[in-house]
Amino acid sequence: MQKLNRKNRGVSTTLPIKIIQFGEGNFLRAFVEYAFQTLNNEVGFNGGIAVVQPIDRGMVSMLNDQDGLYTLFTKGIKNSKEVEEKELITNIVKGIDPYIDYDAYLNLANEEELEFIVSNTTEAGISFVASDTMEMVPPSSFPAKLTRLLFERFSHFNGAKDKGLTIIPCELINYNSDTLKQIILDYVSLWKLSVGFKTWILDSCSFHNTLVDRIVPGYPSDQIEAYNKQLEYQDNLIVSAETFFLWVIEGDAALKEKLPFHKTNLDVKIVNDVQPFRTRKVRILNGAHTAMVPFSILYGNETVKETIDEEFTGPFIRSLVFDEIIPTLDMEKEELEIFAEAVFDRFRNPFIKHQLASIALNSIAKFKVRVLPSLLEYVKRTDVLPMRTVFTFACLIRFYKGTWNGKELPINDDKEIVAEMAAIWKLDSLEEIVSQVLGKTAYWDEDLNKIEGLTQAIATYLQRIDEYGIKEAFLKLS
DSSP states (O other), rough: EEESHHHTTOOOOOOOOOEEEEOOOOHHHHHHHHHHHHHHHHHEEEEEEEEEOOOSSSHHHHHHHHHTOOOEEEEEEEETTTEEEEEEEEOOEEEEOOOTTTHHHHHHHGGGGEEEEEEEOOOGSOOOOOOOTTTTOOOHHHHHHHHHHHHHHHHTTTTTTTGOOEEEOOOTTHHHHHHHHHHHHHHHTTTTTTTHHHHHHHHHHHEEOOOEEOOOOOOOOHHHHHHHHTOOOEEOOEEEEEEEOOEEEEOOHHHHHOOOOSOOOOOOOEEESSSHHHHHIIIIIHHHHHHHHHHHHTTTTTTTHHHSTTTHHHHHHIIIIIIIIIGOOOHHHHHHHHHHHHHHHHHTTOOOOOOOGGGBTTTHHHHHHHHHHHHHHHHHHHHSHHHHHHHHHHHHHHHHHOOTTTEOOBSSSOOHHHHHHHHHHTTTTTHHEEEEEHHHHHHHOOGGGGSSHHHHHHHHHHHHHHHHHHHHHHHHHH
């Protein structure tokens, strides 16, 4: 079988470097490269990507060994139908390891057609390291490396305003671009760089907060033979991803002009404010995930797909989302319902086995962020407790008892929380147990016993759960 490279595949097009990408991992290769290749194919964007390895050990050498080429396989559900596609990604022009060739890294700053910086260096990547200096080869942190690159570009083009860059980080932290921008300015101050450079960053460069959403399992090692049989070449960098794709970028009409994704079928939204979309994702996608875990494990399911397909748990979660979460959000109802339908297609994806036990990590903290706000907002808007949401709250508390039908439950949380919940479950009455849990302001940031009827409702649900099991308890109560 032929080695994958440009010569063997007849891929000779040389694209100008318009994008520098910090990070070479699975997510970026299945997300950003895919998005920009779509722009190239459908709009004539004509953009090449230079990939920078952000840490000492990485995959740039493997990328270069295949001339930047690799195959992306996408699998999932669209409109209730299974979809499988594959595409050879060809828009990586070069890969650079700044730990081996720092000059090549700095020379990227001199590219005439360079416009964009994109990154995904993990949530910990956007951090300030006070020990980083201008003289380091290279500085350790991603923001310090980027500051040094920006200074090189500023110097090379004598501060030309039209050589500023559009910076679009994809790290999974809220206000990712605002955070990155502030750290860059902190390095400008720490390194005593010129006022002119600081002004160039503020006036000539633009920073854009983002929300990215796509499940990328990555290299399919457990099924690699099945993937290889679909190819005519040897690819050591196969990456697999779900079909679903969403990229929300904060920006204006000028950014839409630079990135004409609206002329493609990709779901890339350039909007004034990312936060409503982040709230939508956290409440619907993440909220449904978190709410279903204790509820569905206690019922007897093992995976997300099994939960959604099962005749009782599936409609339960669907009703929780459509009847109790969506009414608490301020976006257009139709748009929210379309998003929710896509979420359920993702939950049903037969190509991704998402174990409930694997997403049980830190369930109390997740419930606070992802589910509790919907409960509180529902009560605020209706003066009624959302029955299914409250029932999943009861399941969460029951889950932390640690055992169910004589079996250990997959609790995975901070040792202190596990110990506290175990101690609470030794109290004499369910009312006292619920009162203690709801009163833990360290968990919820408030005393939830103050919500009218909540303490008694959860205590009643817990009594029925132990008496009848999950399904019968809910049906009798409803």
